[in-house]
Amino acid sequence: MEIGKHTFSNIFKRGIKIHVMFLSGLFLILAVITIQSPDYKQVAPKAILVYLLMVACLYSGRWLGKQSPKKIRWVFLVLLFCLLTSFFSLIGIFGMAYLLGYKDGADVSGYVVITTLLVILHLFAGAIIAIIRMLTRQQINESRILQYQAETELNLLTSKLSPHFLFNTLNNLYGLSREEHTKVPELLLKLSNLLSYTLYSSDEPFVKLKEEVDCIQNFIALEKIRIGSRLVLEVNIGTYDPTINIAPMVLIVFVENAFKHAKSAVYGPINIFLKLWTDVDFLHFEIENTMTAQSEISEDKPSGIGLATTIKRLDLLYGKAYHLEHGGKDSRYFVKLKTPVNAAY
Template sequence: MHHKILNFLRRPKFFGDNDIKPLHHVLFWSIYFVFNTFRWSFIHDDFLLSFRTNLIGFPIHMFLAYLNAYYLMPKFIYTKKYVQYTAYILLALFIMLLFKYNLTYYLVSTDVMPEAPEAVNTLTIGYAIQTMIGEVYVISFFTAIKLTIDWLRESSKLHDLEKRQLKTELRFLRSQVSPHFFFNTLNNIYSLTLEKSDQAPEVILKLSELMRYLLYATKKQRQDLTSEINCIKNYIDLERIRFDDSLKIEMNISGDLDNCKIAPMLLIPLVENCFKHGASKNIGEMKIDIDLQVIEGFMIFKVSNTIPNPHKKFQYPVKSGGIGLSNVKKRLELGYAKSDYELSIFDENKMFNVILKLKVI
């Protein structure tokens, strides 16, 4: 019998989510009962009368509170049936009024309203109004607590869902970088094997280092900035193979890089963009400048490349951003606060420039 009662109390339809245990309800009503008993004992100057009155009144309070919060509101308020809800709640209040009056009259005192100036021995309008208002107060108080708890629970679930979606989207964006990056690199290796170049083993070794970085580093939310820079250097060394002396690359690094952290594979797409949309489409001399500085906890990463020959028929990704740039934008939005980064994309003096200011400490 004991187990059956506990199982009933734990039913979701009665108590809602199991985060609120039956013990919580018992504690709430116990504390409320003690508070109300002492409160009315001071008003009546009679503790026993207050205790007996509340002993009768509280089962009625509880019934109305649970009826409203777990049945009437879900069935009528949530479905916008306000007229039916009003009719049912008034009916419930009236029935409970009759119960309370008769129980008080026959079990406690014939004076059912001792706080009144004169003795009340009948079911008067004043008694009915005051009793029903008191019940509405209890119902509203209980319902407000339940709605607050429900809102907090749903907010927590929504927050957890958003976090899971964020992690899923970030993982997808990282995986989006990888095929794009390795597609170009494998093309380099393919060209070298066709030429039977002695550089092929070195290129494969560098590629394996990049793959190792990608497999292990990208599982972390943040990676050492020095590791990211080494990855960029390996990438540049691989790309140099495709181009002759017509491609000029300069890379400058300054500042204290110790303890600096960055989202892994965040800078590679910016560098890769220079080769994909710059060097590979350019006729004549091509220049790529990469400058990285760490100043007062912020990294300023600037990458520039010569804008391709305007006579060639293709659209440079200044407006569209390309896969790489749009990927970086999305990862910054998802992985960093707005105050932690600033991304600028512009062309100037026949150079396409991307500047990323990012908090790294």
């Protein structure tokens, strides 16, 4: 079990200025109080010890507050708190006893109680500050997610699948109804499920992976009708856990873009390769398509939700826990996405 990997290096990872200002302000307050004492030269070493002890307890409590039952078990967390309390209390007690010149046999029971209570107070204060900060960040993040969800829903309501897609699909379904009418009911069901998913999936930050995979398969089935024999498609959906969570309309955006830009080739086959699988920690998604010299994958001209908005949603929902690569090379465009399977919500 990893406990606070790179803990000390992460303490000042963000908000360095805030930490410096806080430490400087606390030091100045103690310095002013110490200087006002008539015996400030004797008080100064004790004030420095108190300052270092306070800082150590606050930041240790801050680290404890950042932990959660998902990272560390409750029993282990309580044990850590007790160990830190004992450790800092002993430092404070022996440090002050030395500075105050206590001799063997002197009664320090009162000082033991006061020091222990102060250590516990500062540990709790650091933990509470960390928890409040985490909750505030979470609320801000949720507000941003709701904002982008609203934008996503608006984009879906205004564009959905492109009218061109629907027009051609319905035309092809009409042709099939005359020649191979037995296939039409199944394809109409796929179109209905696809439209239903694009309409209602944006209401939630996360959906089950199976819903997104079904949406992709329905979309591909309809595109096969549109493109016909020119389509050279390889779909490799490996072993995956259908119950894990994923942000809706993320994978389908990359699939839709792949088909849209691959079809820009006037002649020749349209090659598309799609692969999806999950392991213990991540969902892996890869898609690659042919691309002509004139075809440009632009974040300013996306279809559906759009690549730029999708990346913003990934940033908000997964933070730095996901990895995305995309770009063109040798007349082919590729996307490689990796997202954590233990998403919230």
